[in-house]
Amino acid sequence: MRKIELAALPGDGVGIEVVESAKDVLHTLADAHGGVEFSFTTFPWSCDYYVEHGEMMPKDAMNTLKQFEALFLGAVGNPALVPDHISLWGMLIKIRREFELSVNVRPAKRMKGIASPLANPKDFDFVVVRENSEGEYSEVGGRIHQGENEVAIQNAVFTRRATEKVLRYAFQLAEKRNSRLVSATKSNGIVHSMPFWDEVTKAVATEYPHVNVQSNHIDALAAFFVTKPSEFDVVVASNLFGDILTDVGSAIMGSIGIAPSANINLEGRYPSMFEPVHGSAPDIAGKGLANPIGQIWTAKMMLDHFGYDELGQTLLDAIEDVTESGIKTRDIGGTSTTKEVTEAIKSSILQAARV
Structure with missing residues (x-):
């Protein structure tokens, strides 16, 4: 025992x-x-x-x-x-x-007996793997000046070590499931951290040749969670993006309470x-x-x-x-x-x- x-x-x-x-x-x-x-x-x-x-x-x-x-x-x-x-x-x-x-790690699936707010959710069953230690939720930054000249600076921090760690976990999870992985990005608008995220994703992907990898911009991905959630298996995302996506996942299940x-x-x-x-x-x-x-x-x-x-x-x-x-x-x-x-x-x- x-x-x-x-x-x-x-x-x-x-x-x-x-x-x-x-x-x-x-x-x-x-x-x-x-x-x-x-x-x-x-x-x-x-x-x-x-x-x-x-x-x-x-x-x-x-x-x-x-x-x-x-x-x-x-x-x-x-x-x-x-x-x-x-x-x-x-x-x-x-x-x-x-x-x-x-x-x-946050799963989302259509649960028996629980109505999804989606008109046609099909049988979705996916997992969001979120980087949990840095990214947009860093403590780096500060505020200076007052009144109309006040400035707030919030720095996102992405290290190769932490990024590779979460990506490898996601790829390994995808191998155990259906060998499909989507990476959340926003490299068309965030010019340093997201291209870095994409580059590391491509590098790590070479270690897992049997996993089908796609990259979706976060805004489109949030919409796809609503319009076609059954197409996803494993989704990997930075701290902020993963936080937002998983609340969407909770909502389409029917309640954040589950x-x-x-x-x-x-x-x-x-x-x-x-x-x-x-x-x-x-x-x-x-x-x-x-x-x-x-x-x-x-x-x-x-x-x-x-x-x-x-x-x-x-x-x-x-x-x-x-x-x-x-x-x-x-x-x-x-x-x-x-x-x-x-x-x-x-x-x-x-x-x-x-x-």
Whole structure:
């Protein structure tokens, strides 16, 4: 029996509810199928913690977290208490940067029983691989002068090392799927970083001759996600472009509340972090309205990361079994509560184990 030690970071708002739901489902999955056990240590770091302590996490938080095999995050943010740039840079982005979580992976697929807002979505199933450590989200820049002469400068930073790293991950993922990859660019308007991105993409592509590679400008690509999402398999993008594309992916699935993601440390020096794409939604927190599927699907990605692909597929099958049966929260057209969806997924797992 393998015991996996995990740090749970519920964070703010609905994060607290959906992390508990996903933990409950994971324990049910482990009990039903055996071979693995999940041990969670929960940390209360959040905007509430900031109000009390003046910081999002304690000074030694990173040393504490690096002892775990993975981090399971709910959501970070409560702008009524703490400005977003303080809460995110004090916790979420701090973890991503210091633990070198250089690759962010976000799948999007047509889910059974969930209506897409698209008129004819077909059966799309693609993954966006986002560079997660630099690019447009750098800290390089500043502001000078005041009034009408004020200037704000924000520099994008692209290193060959990080760009090659995310591209190789994307190409390797494409090889495992359908050997099709699209690179997001904007080299016709951004004259330094995007031509560099394109050049590195072409160089890395020579290492993967069996993968069909295309390059699409980000504006056209965002439109294609809406008009023909079923044509995509693996999409690789810079930090900003990947962030935007994955929200489009969430939208065409039917709700950002069902979208998962993984922040991966490729070298294994630090724990990877798994979090749903949705935010903390403070307006519905504590009301039992939150959709737990994003967090539970995120747990599936964590299982895949640890090599438990069959358990991960069992979990995803249970999610779709429940949504297809009509047990859904209101954001995806249902009337069920967080707890009712969670219990239904647990029941589906147990039923599958008995078959």
